[in-house]
Amino acid sequence: MNQPILSLLMSCLMLFLFSFSNPSRSQTKNLDEKVTDLLSRMTLEEKVGQMTQISLEIVAKEGLKPEDRVELDMQKLRQAILKYHVGSILNVGTSAHPVDHWQKIITTIQDVATGETRLKIPIIYGIDAIHGASYTKDATLFPQSIGMAATWNPELMKKNGEITAYEVRASGIPWNFNPVLDIGRQPLWSRLWETFGEDPYLAATLGTAYVKGQEGEDNNVNAKDKVATCLKHYLGYSFPLTGKDRTPSWIPDRMLREYFVPTFQAAIQAGAHTVMVNSSEVNGIPVHSSYYYLTELLRNEIGFQGFTVSDWYDIKNLHEREKVAASQKEAVKMAVMAGIDMSMVPLDYSFYDLLLELVKAGEVPVSRIDEAVGRILKVKFKLGLFENPYPDKSLQKRFACKEFEAVNLQAAQESITLLKNDKQILPLAKDKKVLVTGPTANMLSYLNGGWTITWQGDREDLYPKNKLTILQAIEKKIGKENVIFEPGVTVDNEVNISAAVEAAQKVDAAIVCIGEKTYCETPGNIVDLTLPEAQLKLVSEIKQTGKPVILVLVQGRPRIIREIVEKADGILMAYLPGIEGGRAIADVVFGDFNPGGKLPITYPRYPNDLTLYDHKYSENTNPDSRYNPQFPFGFGLSYTRFEYSRLTVAKKEFKKGETLNVSVQVKNIGDRAGKEVVQLYLSDLYASVTPSVKKLKRFEKVALEPGETKTLNFILHETDLSFIGRDNKPVVEPGEFEVMIGGLKEKFLLR
Ligand code: BGC
Numbered sequence: 001m002n003q004p005i006l007s008l009l010m011s012c013l014m015l016f017l018f019s020f021s022n023p024s025r026s027q028t029k030n031l032d033e034k035v036t037d038l039l040s041r042m043t044l045e046e047k048v049g050q051m052t053q054i055s056l057e058i059v060a061k062e063g064l065k066p067e068d069r070v071e072l073d074m075q076k077l078r079q080a081i082l083k084y085h086v087g088s089i090l091n092v093g094t095s096a097h098p099v100d101h102w103q104k105i106i107t108t109i110q111d112v113a114t115g116e117t118r119l120k121i122p123i124i125y126g127i128d129a130i131h132g133a134s135y136t137k138d139a140t141l142f143p144q145s146i147g148m149a150a151t152w153n154p155e156l157m158k159k160n161g162e163i164t165a166y167e168v169r170a171s172g173i174p175w176n177f178n179p180v181l182d183i184g185r186q187p188l189w190s191r192l193w194e195t196f197g198e199d200p201y202l203a204a205t206l207g208t209a210y211v212k213g214q215e216g217e218d219n220n221v222n223a224k225d226k227v228a229t230c231l232k233h234y235l236g237y238s239f240p241l242t243g244k245d246r247t248p249s250w251i252p253d254r255m256l257r258e259y260f261v262p263t264f265q266a267a268i269q270a271g272a273h274t275v276m277v278n279s280s281e282v283n284g285i286p287v288h289s290s291y292y293y294l295t296e297l298l299r300n301e302i303g304f305q306g307f308t309v310s311d312w313y314d315i316k317n318l319h320e321r322e323k324v325a326a327s328q329k330e331a332v333k334m335a336v337m338a339g340i341d342m343s344m345v346p347l348d349y350s351f352y353d354l355l356l357e358l359v360k361a362g363e364v365p366v367s368r369i370d371e372a373v374g375r376i377l378k379v380k381f382k383l384g385l386f387e388n389p390y391p392d393k394s395l396q397k398r399f400a401c402k403e404f405e406a407v408n409l410q411a412a413q414e415s416i417t418l419l420k421n422d423k424q425i426l427p428l429a430k431d432k433k434v435l436v437t438g439p440t441a442n443m444l445s446y447l448n449g450g451w452t453i454t455w456q457g458d459r460e461d462l463y464p465k466n467k468l469t470i471l472q473a474i475e476k477k478i479g480k481e482n483v484i485f486e487p488g489v490t491v492d493n494e495v496n497i498s499a500a501v502e503a504a505q506k507v508d509a510a511i512v513c514i515g516e517k518t519y520c521e522t523p524g525n526i527v528d529l530t531l532p533e534a535q536l537k538l539v540s541e542i543k544q545t546g547k548p549v550i551l552v553l554v555q556g557r558p559r560i561i562r563e564i565v566e567k568a569d570g571i572l573m574a575y576l577p578g579i580e581g582g583r584a585i586a587d588v589v590f591g592d593f594n595p596g597g598k599l600p601i602t603y604p605r606y607p608n609d610l611t612l613y614d615h616k617y618s619e620n621t622n623p624d625s626r627y628n629p630q631f632p633f634g635f636g637l638s639y640t641r642f643e644y645s646r647l648t649v650a651k652k653e654f655k656k657g658e659t660l661n662v663s664v665q666v667k668n669i670g671d672r673a674g675k676e677v678v679q680l681y682l683s684d685l686y687a688s689v690t691p692s693v694k695k696l697k698r699f700e701k702v703a704l705e706p707g708e709t710k711t712l713n714f715i716l717h718e719t720d721l722s723f724i725g726r727d728n729k730p731v732v733e734p735g736e737f738e739v740m741i742g743g744l745k746e747k748f749l750l751r
Helices: 003-021 023-041 044-050 074-083 099-115 145-151 154-170 200-215 253-269 291-301 314-320 328-338 350-360 366-382 393-398 402-415 444-448 470-478 497-505 533-543 581-589
Strands: 052-055 088-090 124-127 228-234 274-277 307-309 417-421 434-437 483-486 509-515 549-554 570-575 642-649 660-668 674-684 695-704 709-716 735-741 744-750
Touching (some): 023 366, 044 052, 044 366, 074 099, 124 366, 145 154, 145 200, 145 402, 154 200, 154 402, 200 228, 228 253, 307 366, 328 350, 350 366, 402 581, 434 470, 434 497, 470 483, 470 509, 483 497, 509 533, 549 581, 570 581, 642 674, 642 735, 642 744, 660 735, 660 744, 674 709, 695 709
Parallel strands (some): 052 088, 228 274, 274 307, 434 509
Antiparallel strands (some): 417 570, 674 695, 735 744
16 A cells, blocks of 8 residues: 555544544534534624623513513514524513523524524523522522532532522523622622632632533533533622722732632633623723733633623723723724623613624624624534523423422521530520511521522512521421510611510520621622611610520621620621521521531621731731731631641652642541531742732531541642742742641641
């Protein structure tokens, strides 16, 4: 056989073997071919339409109230899809719809998109299923992310992702605008509770677990019970200088990469399909207009391959609010050229019209349009929408089933964080008489927070009637006859504190449920982190009766409670524990569940001392301003006690490229079974950039029976010792480090 024929045969064989051994490569190739083929058949109008996302209300009948089911206006729907070729629709229109109503809405939309158009391109419908399928009636509503973070339980987080994906997909929706991977380092911010707290490692671990739960281990979002995730809000949204939502962040590049990039990077590596962009500005640059953030960093450095969607109205905001674009047209050009692939317009077709004009005038190249549309179509193909864009009705079977409810209850229980327990006042015996008081005691909405049923989550009348508030759960547990309820105050105002005080005289203990009402985004802005005066007064006056006071904090941010901490005998942080929150709190208060939650944020003592756990040495050197939080990050008590011993670092010296084994023993020395979160922190003792006093590097949650001991092993890698250097690049510097677990410390040297 002559040489050229032989090598041709060899390469054919190699190609054949390669496509066999590497199906994903060949699938990708197939997918790329499909996308290229479809793109080649699309008109410019059809392409620009794919980049346009509108809100459900503009294709719905008018005059609907929030409590109404949304009904589609077929003429408007046809206008959106047939005239403007829109590629995506979002939102709920009114309020949470029953699962079969959602199926009807999605079916009608897809009927038009795939039945009445030339190219039959399905719509990708997107929704904010922030803590469960929160816009589907009677869904499994988990604790909000800040509470999930307090569980320090990635497996539970993954299950949350799986169940949420199942219920969202059962509603016929394939795309979820979650998880929020902004780092919660500004406690005033009204969206703190949508985050996994202040630490990038904890948030990245939980965020990636959620992505895997939603998209599947292999990110095969074609599976009938999986959805595409949307990481948000890239990048730097969560750190507004003033604490007010959608206001400027000042984050130098080094800090951005140290604290704000890692969660997004990890979730992108975990395969997340889409990214939503920060509504606001960083260092004076609205992120929607930044080629650096959206293309150089996100694509070229981090390697994101999915598509980006703007946040609500935010391309328009470049002109109207941020004032970096002198016209709407300039705003569209700026955003698209910066790297926005889809515009959440969302209430008109201006984006479509303007972008079309820009391309026709040669101001936006067709190649950029093809790039954006290609990315969008690819995700639609991956979701299997071209094969079957319709809801799978069989999924309705397990929607909000008992099994999901049990996982949810466990999540709520594991989130609850015991912050104080003087003289083991908790758990209370079930034969005690109690007063239940405070504004958050009898409201399901306050347990759930924003993004529940409606955007602000505040329509108490629309919450399921079969779920229990804290009061109802306590009544159920110890009998109505043993419970007196006197709210005393609303969140902001006194109602009848003396009635609550009088009732306190008649009981064995007062359970005072305080905190925040529901809010979401900008309406949740505050000017003072301190808990409102009326609530502080309620606690102080009840304390004067001499009865034990148990505080239950139902809140999305750590409202300052300094003046009542000493007056409380027991304090439970419940965060926003979701629809099973009432039951979970009652279980903890009366000892049916041993709390093990740990704070994923620093709980400040003073409104103007917002120093975080991984602060710098300089923040704790001046004797007049020592680091002094009310409760530190990672803190949380249990009804049992744990003892740490034998912290061992395998090598005292460790070379670059090697791994380091660290082990520790933990023993349950109390008389109850319990779970402990073992936390490993590292300190870099000297570095070319001021080191943090410590940083979380690993954690593991262990269950221990009374008297039981377990040894935990952790493996550290060189990258765990790295930080972002003066040149804004990751660096590992030789020198001395200290590892800390449960109060024990060991040093080692990196050569
Ligand atoms: C929020 C996003 C949300 C979007 C769509 C915006 O106002 O910032 O988090 O996904 O609305 O509802």
